Amino acid sequence: MRQKDTVIEFDGVTKSFDLDRDKLLKKKLTNVFGGGRKERFVAIDNISFKVNEGESVGLWGDNGSGKSTILKLIGGLYRPDKGRVTVKGRVAPVLELGVGLHLDLSGGENIYFYSSILNISQNRVKQNYGKIVDFFGFGNFIDVAVKRYSSGMKARLAFSIAAFSDAQILVLDEILAVGDVDFRERALEMMRDMRGKKTIVFTTHNYTTMQQLCDRMINLRKGEIYNSSESLETGFLRNLDDGVEIRAETLSGSMEPVIMKGDILKIKKIPYCKLRVGDIVAFLFLNLDQVIVHRIVAKRETMNGQIKCYTKGDFSYENDPWYLTKEDYVGKVVVIEKGRKN
16 A cells, blocks of 8 residues: 655644734724734644645634634635645635635536636536535525525535535535534535545534544644644543533434434533532543433442442433543533524
């Protein structure tokens, strides 16, 4: 087997932006007789990493950690202040909603417009036009101006065009966070089929999606690489800092009807000792590769001073209780988002 080439490389890359607070009316009034002071925000600071051909790499981090900036540098929308970004191959970026789409053109016209930006020949577009429209799923809106589309419809169209392009590299920014459940499932399935065939770099706050699609993960904090995994390991979840939040999709029906399969959970790491009876918590066992969600029904202190939390699923409340320790604990469920439809 031949060694796969490096197709994306960041070498000591820094990117910052002017905050330009002088645009605020208050600042303008207070700086009438003098020049305002410009501040700069460092989005990423001296970052280095490589992505090989055919890899699927997830960027993980809080808002403001630098994920979107990295994707825009890969897509050529930004240039670094320092360092070097090297990209080998055609890139199809699906970034902020509307980027790459002309809002005054119809959906059908945007298929050709966006494809031209990606350097895709018109013959290729003609061959895939029907597939793109079918995957988009709103054929009756294909002649409507994109500015009339909802955010989910824009995401669908941009992803559909990129997915059927000749691009070797797909760059996706939270594309699966919008749209209805059916579209997300079809997009996930297509991305699974692309693994190993195309290079994919994407962001998501949904850890379950990361598990399903990633070969490895780059964890960002405040514009720097906190760690980079060679594989996606559950140890990442066990070692979350207090206060950190993640999103995960429910894969079982153990908490029905409170939590249904497919619901998106916001899970916050609070100190284990502060958990209370009645809290819904997420945890992991070494022999399982998915997050378990149960309700705490009892807390007990062992002879050696350790605390065990006994848990049950609401649906199977009559079953014997499970118990978790601090080592297995991931976080407390603080928000439950029901399956959304566009």
